[in-house]
Amino acid sequence: MTPVFSHGDLRLYLLSLLDEAPRHGYDLMQALSDRTGGTYTPSAGTIYPRLSKLEEEGLVTKSVDGRKTVYAITEDGRAEVAARTGELEGIESDLADSVRLIAQEVRGNVREAMKSLRADLAAAARADRDAPPPPPADDERTETRELVRRADGVITQFRTQVRADLRTHVAHGGTLSTSLVDALERALDDAAREVTRALRDD
Missing domain, CATH: 1.10.287 (Helix Hairpins)
Structure with missing residues (x-):
């Protein structure tokens, strides 16, 4: 089946979702499913390692809210999203094409x-x-x-x-x-x- 995200694109797309609002892991999975019309629902094994990597890079932080871990973008993360606006637009376009093909x-x-x-x-x-x-x-x-x-x-x-x-x-x-x-x-x-x-x- 046609892949939804090219290599490295999911990382940037997760940052863009967190730039909209802080989210917990399941919320990010649901947002990705919604944005792709239900054709792509990533597993926890796909999302959480990328979030950990973003945290290591200082682009996101995490906090515990009850039983949920909430991720929020940092200023460095916002700067990366702003600097890569053109790439995000390309990802959105490729995403629409991938969803259509799927x-x-x-x-x-x-x-x-x-x-x-x-x-x-x-x-x-x-x-x-x-x-x-x-x-x-x-x-x-x-x-x-x-x-x-x-x-x-x-x-x-x-x-x-x-x-x-x-x-x-x-x-x-x-x-x-x-x-x-x-x-x-x-x-x-x-x-x-x-x-x-x-x-x-x-």
């Missing part, structure tokens, strides 16, 4: 997944049409019940896996964007419609 990749991946799903459903429908005559009624009902149970298992497995992925992502400090949930909702709606259409055509 969004295009996500849309492309969803489209490819839907094409594959439609192809699989069409192949299954053809296989059903070309299949030999069905077995006697009792056997058919038994097979149908088994297939329903199998379908239930597939749906349950998908739901469990996605829920686990989402909860793990959030537990590790990640956030969810409206665009991601909207894309998931659209993909599932499309899948449901394809299944309904395949059942009607059966």
